[in-house]
Amino acid sequence: MSTWDSKVVAITGASSGIGEATALELAGRGAAVVLGARRTDRLAEVVARIRADGGRAEPAEVDVTRRADLERLVALAVDRFGRLDVLVANAGVARIAPVAELDVADWDTMIDVNLRGVLHGIAAALPVFRRQGRGHLVTTVSTSGLKIVPTQAVYAGTKNAVRTLLEALRQESTDGSLRTTSISPGFVRTELVDHVEDGGQAQQAMAALGIGPDAVARAIAFAIEQPDDVEIGDLTIRPTRQG
Ligand code: NDP
Numbered sequence: 001m002s003t004w005d006s007k008v009v010a011i012t013g014a015s016s017g018i019g020e021a022t023a024l025e026l027a028g029r030g031a032a033v034v035l036g037a038r039r040t041d042r043l044a045e046v047v048a049r050i051r052a053d054g055g056r057a058e059p060a061e062v063d064v065t066r067r068a069d070l071e072r073l074v075a076l077a078v079d080r081f082g083r084l085d086v087l088v089a090n091a092g093v094a095r096i097a098p099v100a101e102l103d104v105a106d107w108d109t110m111i112d113v114n115l116r117g118v119l120h121g122i123a124a125a126l127p128v129f130r131r132q133g134r135g136h137l138v139t140t141v142s143t144s145g146l147k148i149v150p151t152q153a154v155y156a157g158t159k160n161a162v163r164t165l166l167e168a169l170r171q172e173s174t175d176g177s178l179r180t181t182s183i184s185p186g187f188v189r190t191e192l193v194d195h196v197e198d199g200g201q202a203q204q205a206m207a208a209l210g211i212g213p214d215a216v217a218r219a220i221a222f223a224i225e226q227p228d229d230v231e232i233g234d235l236t237i238r239p240t241r242q243g
Pocket of ligand 1: 012013014015016017018019036037038039040042062063064065090091092093094113140141142143184185186187188189190191192193213
């Protein structure tokens, strides 16, 4: 039995892209995965693939903007598999435009999903981690927060807020009961930019340059598989040719 067989991991945004790839990667290594997202048909496909390969997976309809949904996701992990070792708070949306265009509805969506959604995950998972005496919080932030460019102010702002949140949590948790990891992907070929209204520019850049989501999934696995006394705090994964 490998150490992966005893791990229980909940993943938000598991219906596509990085979340889906992470679910497949971790379940393939032997972890039990509990998968949350709104598109239950897509989640069912991911769960079916994992189970067909002999893995353990449970789906949950989750909208991360609703705190109760995160409580249900965490409770499902504990009820079904007895514990929760890792929450991968990965669900996210990107809307890109200059601030002056005042796309206030898009700002609200990004704040609600990318920031409030992670806070809801923390609120649900922390009490379980404390009870167990151990737990690991992984988030997908972004290189957008590291290299500031026009049109991504609010998106990058939400990602940097999450980075700040995890660093503060880390400093508040030096009793060894919590590990925190912020993963910063660069261009990754997923559905993220499908909703970006820029005449297809983002989609073309992603298609030309983006790496596969499996690369990010392997980085997440690397952070999780470290011994309990080793924390991978920040990891950046970008295409070699990304500027
Ligand atoms: P995808 O669009 O493929 O995946 C986004 C996931 O988030 C989907 O599973 C979607 O599921 C879920 N999601 C969106 N809104 C909600 C919500 N309200 N409640 C629950 N789930 C939600 O894109 P990626 O895989 O690329 O994105 C994953 C994360 O990686 C995001 O946080 C993104 O910001 C980050 N990232 C991505 C990069 C890239 O280049 N692709 C670069 C840097 C960071 P559903 O719609 O079914 O609810």
